[in-house]
Amino acid sequence: MARDSQAARVALNRFGFGARGGASGDLINAASDPRGFVKAELARPSGVLLEAPGLQSTPQLGQAVFAYQDQVKQAREAAKAAGSTEAPAQAPADQKPALRRNLSLNAAATEVAGQMADAKPADSAAKPEMQPNMAAPQPAKPAPQPLNVIQKTFRAEALARLQRATLAECGFTERLVVFWSNHFCISASKGELARIWAGAFEREAIRPHVLGRFADMLKAVEQHPAMLFFLDNQQSLGPDSRAGQNRKRGLNENLAREIMELHTLGVGGGYTQDDVTSLARIITGWTFAGRQGQLGAPGSFVFNTNAHQPGPQMLLGKTYEPTGLAQGEAALADIARHPSTANFIATKFVRHFVADDPPPALVARLRDVFVKTDGDLKALATALVDSDDAWKASLTKMRSPYDFLVASGRLLARVPEDPGAYLNSLNLLGQPLWSPAGPNGFPDTSAAWAVPEGMKLRLDIAAQMGARLGNNIDPLDLLEFAAADAASIDTRRTVERAESRQQALALLLMSPEMQRR
Numbered sequence: 001m002a003r004d005s006q007a008a009r010v011a012l013n014r015f016g017f018g019a020r021g022g023a024s025g026d027l028i029n030a031a032s033d034p035r036g037f038v039k040a041e042l043a044r045p046s047g048v049l050l051e052a053p054g055l056q057s058t059p060q061l062g063q064a065v066f067a068y069q070d071q072v073k074q075a076r077e078a079a080k081a082a083g084s085t086e087a088p089a090q091a092p093a094d095q096k097p098a099l100r101r102n103l104s105l106n107a108a109a110t111e112v113a114g115q116m117a118d119a120k121p122a123d124s125a126a127k128p129e130m131q132p133n134m135a136a137p138q139p140a141k142p143a144p145q146p147l148n149v150i151q152k153t154f155r156a157e158a159l160a161r162l163q164r165a166t167l168a169e170c171g172f173t174e175r176l177v178v179f180w181s182n183h184f185c186i187s188a189s190k191g192e193l194a195r196i197w198a199g200a201f202e203r204e205a206i207r208p209h210v211l212g213r214f215a216d217m218l219k220a221v222e223q224h225p226a227m228l229f230f231l232d233n234q235q236s237l238g239p240d241s242r243a244g245q246n247r248k249r250g251l252n253e254n255l256a257r258e259i260m261e262l263h264t265l266g267v268g269g270g271y272t273q274d275d276v277t278s279l280a281r282i283i284t285g286w287t288f289a290g291r292q293g294q295l296g297a298p299g300s301f302v303f304n305t306n307a308h309q310p311g312p313q314m315l316l317g318k319t320y321e322p323t324g325l326a327q328g329e330a331a332l333a334d335i336a337r338h339p340s341t342a343n344f345i346a347t348k349f350v351r352h353f354v355a356d357d358p359p360p361a362l363v364a365r366l367r368d369v370f371v372k373t374d375g376d377l378k379a380l381a382t383a384l385v386d387s388d389d390a391w392k393a394s395l396t397k398m399r400s401p402y403d404f405l406v407a408s409g410r411l412l413a414r415v416p417e418d419p420g421a422y423l424n425s426l427n428l429l430g431q432p433l434w435s436p437a438g439p440n441g442f443p444d445t446s447a448a449w450a451v452p453e454g455m456k457l458r459l460d461i462a463a464q465m466g467a468r469l470g471n472n473i474d475p476l477d478l479l480e481f482a483a484a485d486a487a488s489i490d491t492r493r494t495v496e497r498a499e500s501r502q503q504a505l506a507l508l509l510m511s512p513e514m515q516r517r
Helices: 002-013 024-033 034-044 057-079 097-101 104-119 149-167 172-183 192-209 214-221 226-228 242-246 254-263 272-283 326-336 339-353 359-373 378-387 386-390 401-411 420-428 452-472 475-480 490-494 501-509
Strands: 286-287 301-303 314-315 317-321
Touching: 002 024, 002 034, 024 034, 024 475, 034 172, 034 378, 057 149, 057 192, 057 226, 149 192, 149 272, 149 420, 172 192, 172 339, 192 214, 192 226, 214 254, 214 326, 226 286, 254 272, 254 326, 272 314, 272 326, 272 378, 301 420, 314 326, 317 326, 317 359, 339 359, 359 378, 359 386, 401 420, 401 452, 401 475, 420 452, 452 501, 475 490, 475 501, 490 501
Parallel strands: none
Antiparallel strands: 286 301, 314 317
């Protein structure tokens, strides 16, 4: 059964998040029909959508953050009027990656691993060590602070995503979500609107189109308030528009440049700086309604005619007539079908799922599928799974921190009940959730993640997980769940010869079977 087990490993690790422990039987199920096991998720397109109690739409969240900001302002004004010297509340631990990185590696890893192992619900916080002495004089009670709806929303969105990834049978569609979310990334560190919208952006602009058409996803992404805010398009005014003339302000080319360089054509894709400027003119007026709601419901996408550059525009050799919003939508539809876009997407797709150096033949095949199907992303994913090249390549890609943490949680059969441990871990390992350093997203090569400091942190976290869970888990059983007879002899011997179960579990989590995909 070795060959089937190896194919099952490829199915679960290359295309998914690894096997689940417990009674899931993932490896056995995948071994019986590896390709069918992966493609089964593609037959359930509604399974890509993510709905959970309490998750709200972007306009609802926009109104919530505007209301929160008003409450904070009022609280500060009240405190100032009362002469309060109370220090502002500290940000939650998972919102301060810079501080976390300053902790000693071992101490930080101990804290993170402990949280993951305990998997306590959010409402099980430690009780105060003592009650205040009722006989002692009590200080004046500070004014109540507004509930931080921004952080509460971010954590709820993170938990919903983590639970879906942990519970999925294979995880192929969730991996597709992660890929496209990173391709069309925003950064939650941009500001309060970006942070509260990060999860909604993925739910609304990415998930509905993961098995749909690329052109539809492109339009949804570029018109989403989170992307418009992240790349400052609400600040871009047509120089000859009414707003541009009144405010003496002009274009912001950020969104136009990233659409062409990072989202579609790619560097060397055949566009010029003049094309960037033309596209920037074409999408002026693409914005979102502000707190006053003058153009629409606060936080919703709107087209502001007064900010739109009038007149026809030349882009990539084609003239687009002045049709308002439709002018930009027509331009995006054409860019989505450009041959350079097909090549750029196919290359990134293969690099993510198969190898850092994408096999040219597989890239060419997926590029042809993209063109022939008019950007059908389900057809693209199916072609990848149907390709022999995708199954023959060795499992050599290093898992990203997110992949590693989710894979570990799945193997340990621990469904997260609170996102804090994962968020802290991602900060420590250099991949804060929905917060890449730039619009090009997180790197997708092994060299970016297999750095000494990062591997030391992974080892520390694995060691602490072993220390907390090893007594109750047989690592050899977990190895059977993860790889069965496809596990390497070296890994099996290493786990068998460990001095304790705790050490064996840590070594298993750091093995190639868990670190590579």
